[in-house]
Amino acid sequence: MVELNTSRLDAVFHALGDATRRHMLRELANGERSVSQLADPFSISLAAASKHIKALESAGLIHREIRGRTHMCRLAPGPLASAHEWLGFYERFWTDRLDVLDQLLRSEDARKPSAINQGDDK
Numbered sequence: 001m002v003e004l005n006t007s008r009l010d011a012v013f014h015a016l017g018d019a020t021r022r023h024m025l026r027e028l029a030n031g032e033r034s035v036s037q038l039a040d041p042f043s044i045s046l047a048a049a050s051k052h053i054k055a056l057e058s059a060g061l062i063h064r065e066i067r068g069r070t071h072m073c074r075l076a077p078g079p080l081a082s083a084h085e086w087l088g089f090y091e092r093f094w095t096d097r098l099d100v101l102d103q104l105l106r107s108e109d110a111r112k113p114s115a116i117n118q119g120d121d122k
Contacts, residue, residue, distance in 0.1 A: 011059035028075040035071045
């Protein structure tokens with residue numbers, strides 16, 4: 001099984017667990033944004049936006065740079081790759097299990113007499 005830094009993964013999944021933060025990450029995928037630009041679509045205060053941004057920073061998902069009085073944020077995709085790797089293990093696990101189930105159901109279907117033959121007896 002894939003073993004990654006659990007505290008980092010906890011922070012990443014916590015950050016991704018909020019729709020506002022996921023939307024902020026999508027915005028940052030298009031390029032850097034200021035805190036006010038990230039807050040604008042939600043009609044939230046800069047203080048509330050800053051709390052979301054701190055959660056994203058704690059997870060290592062974004063970097064913030066202060067330029068004068070403006071705080072600029074940019075995406076840091078590394079932790080997303082780690083989360084993707086962790087999820088990939090479970091994707092392979094379930095794909096393997098579903099493939100086995102598919103084979104089992106197909107072999108059972110092949111052993112059953114056809115519905116047409118059963119209907120001829122009536």
